[in-house]
Amino acid sequence: MTRPALFAAGLVVALGSTVWVVAADAPGVPDGLTSLGAPVATEQVALGQAVYADNCASCHGANLEGEPDWKRRKDNGRMPAPPHDASGHTWHHPDRQLFTITKLGVNAVVPGYESDMPGFEGVLSDDEISAVLAFIKSTWPERARDFQSEVTANDEGGS
Numbered sequence: 001m002t003r004p005a006l007f008a009a010g011l012v013v014a015l016g017s018t019v020w021v022v023a024a025d026a027p028g029v030p031d032g033l034t035s036l037g038a039p040v041a042t043e044q045v046a047l048g049q050a051v052y053a054d055n056c057a058s059c060h061g062a063n064l065e066g067e068p069d070w071k072r073r074k075d076n077g078r079m080p081a082p083p084h085d086a087s088g089h090t091w092h093h094p095d096r097q098l099f100t101i102t103k104l105g106v107n108a109v110v111p112g113y114e115s116d117m118p119g120f121e122g123v124l125s126d127d128e129i130s131a132v133l134a135f136i137k138s139t140w141p142e143r144a145r146d147f148q149s150e151v152t153a154n155d156e157g158g159s
Helices: 003-024 031-037 042-055 095-104 126-138 142-157
Strands: none
Touching: 042 126, 095 126, 095 142
8 A cells, every 4th residue: 555545544433533523422322222234124224215306316416426527515615415325435435424424414524614505403313314315325336335334344343
């Protein structure tokens, strides 16, 4: 591995650890969240696909592709909605962080960060949020699912 690649990997780990500290104390995150990493029923994925279509696709794309030019800030200074397919970075984050962002908004994980991403508390149930995440994860290639599962396992070990 090259020196820049090692630095980037270390930065991802450091940032992930920092974000976890904030997310671990976020209100409203269910204790049983570890079940997101377990195999899920076809019914949960189907529910997640329907909930995603109704609540998430308008920003993140019908095919999880995100907004165009999603890595470049909008005129208002905020970042576009990222893709949730394997081309994005969703699979780099642990389940608890993904759940917290979906339920409470990005600001619950990164205080002070301005985002167009609303929290869905009061709109979606915890089961619906878990189903959406199961649907998203079901679309990733095995390598991304394995990486995300490991990130989640390491994250839960620190709680």
